[in-house]
Amino acid sequence: MKVTREKRDTTVLVSVAGSVDIYSSPELRGELKVALEQRAPRIVIDLEKVTFVDSSGLATLIEALQKVHEYQGKLVLCGLRAAVLSVFQLSNLDNLFEIRPDVPAALEG
Amino acid sequence: MAEAWRGIRVTIPSDVRYLGAIRTMVDEACTIAGLPEEDRGEVQLAVQEGCANVIRHCYKNQTGRPIDLRLTFRDDALEIHVDDYGTFVDPSRIQSRDLDDVRPGGLGVHLMRKLMDEVRYSKNAWGGTTLTLVKRLKKGGAKENA
Numbered sequence: 001m002k003v004t005r006e007k008r009d010t011t012v013l014v015s016v017a018g019s020v021d022i023y024s025s026p027e028l029r030g031e032l033k034v035a036l037e038q039r040a041p042r043i044v045i046d047l048e049k050v051t052f053v054d055s056s057g058l059a060t061l062i063e064a065l066q067k068v069h070e071y072q073g074k075l076v077l078c079g080l081r082a083a084v085l086s087v088f089q090l091s092n093l094d095n096l097f098e099i100r101p102d103v104p105a106a107l108e109g
Numbered sequence: 110m111a112e113a114w115r116g117i118r119v120t121i122p123s124d125v126r127y128l129g130a131i132r133t134m135v136d137e138a139c140t141i142a143g144l145p146e147e148d149r150g151e152v153q154l155a156v157q158e159g160c161a162n163v164i165r166h167c168y169k170n171q172t173g174r175p176i177d178l179r180l181t182f183r184d185d186a187l188e189i190h191v192d193d194y195g196t197f198v199d200p201s202r203i204q205s206r207d208l209d210d211v212r213p214g215g216l217g218v219h220l221m222r223k224l225m226d227e228v229r230y231s232k233n234a235w236g237g238t239t240l241t242l243v244k245r246l247k248k249g250g251a252k253e254n255a
Contacts, residue, residue: 019132022161023125052132052150054157055216083150090223091216 003031011107012040017049020057028057032064039071044106048079053087065097074098078106116181123164123174128157131178135189138180142187143246151224152187152244158217159191159240167195167238186226191240198238200230 001024002017012035020028035043043064047053061077068075078100080088088094100106117138121127132153139149160176168174177192203218221228227243 019129021125021128021157022164023128052153054154054161055220056161058216087154087220090220 001027003028005031005035007040008107010040011042011044012038013044013046013103013107015046015049019052020047020050020060021052021054022056025056025060029060029063032060036064036067040073042074042076043068044076044078044103046079046103046106047077047084048081048102050081050084053084055091058087058091058093061097062093076100076106078102114181116179118177118179120175120177121160122172123168123170123176124172125161125164128160131160132157135180138182139187139244142182142244144187144244145247148244152189152242155221155224155228155242155244156189156191158221159189159242162217163191163193163195163238163240167193167198186243186245189242189244191242192233192235193237194235195237197232197236198230203230 001019001021004015006013006015014028014031014035016028018024032043032045045061045064065075076098079102080099085094085099088097088099117134119131119134121131135153135156136149139152144152156178160178163176164170175194177190179190179192181188181190218228221242225242226245227241229241231239231241233239
């Protein structure tokens with residue numbers, strides 16, 4: 001898995017590539033922790049290049065969403081491939097998260 | 110004469126670094142079994158969750174303990190057994206969490222049950238738990254594709 005983090009105005013854009021699983025999710029959690037500690041008003045997580053996500057990956061994202069809500073911030077996911085979106089749907093998480101088709105749409109919202 | 114067993118057996122240590130390799134192997138096994146593209150990712154995820162549960166809950170994240178995987182190409186299905194050498198866990202205690210109770214964790218069993226046609230737990234010969242996962246072939250079968 002590869003994770004990059006960049007600041008765009010008041011938004012922190014976290015781009016993820018590869019597999020987000022029990023092995024790699026601690027790295028993603030670490031990157032998100034930085035944005036959460038900065039209390040970024042909006043965090044956008046670009047999952048366009050994510051090919052696989054397991055329950056540990058989902059747990060990492062749920063944890064980040066709950067922490068963002070604690071300070072009334074916003075967390076948006078975008079670019080989910082069909083296979084990844086399907087895992088969210090099976091877990092009833094597609095209604096919990098704000099999901100946008102791509103980064104521009106996520107930055108607009 | 111009994112038909113020869115058709116399948117793959119592999120043992121990995123209880124280390125999450127090995128799960129990517131297992132997913133690749135499972136993907137290839139799905140091809141041999143004749144499962145369609147859309148089912149392969151589902152089987153990979155179910156096996157991932159099964160192995161991750163063994164590492165986390167059975168072996169308490171202790172590395173170097175064995176996990177045996179047996180993949181059998183049945184005429185009508187791909188059947189996967191995940192064996193651990195821990196303590197047998199009563200299947201009634203292995204439950205999916207309520208999805209309305211939104212919290213990190215607890216989704217692995219739910220996903221396995223959603224993704225596979227059968228999910229069973231039983232006590233194995235070593236006193237540990239065997240997880241059985243079955244994905245049925247929609248039509249045709251392993252014989253046509255193997």
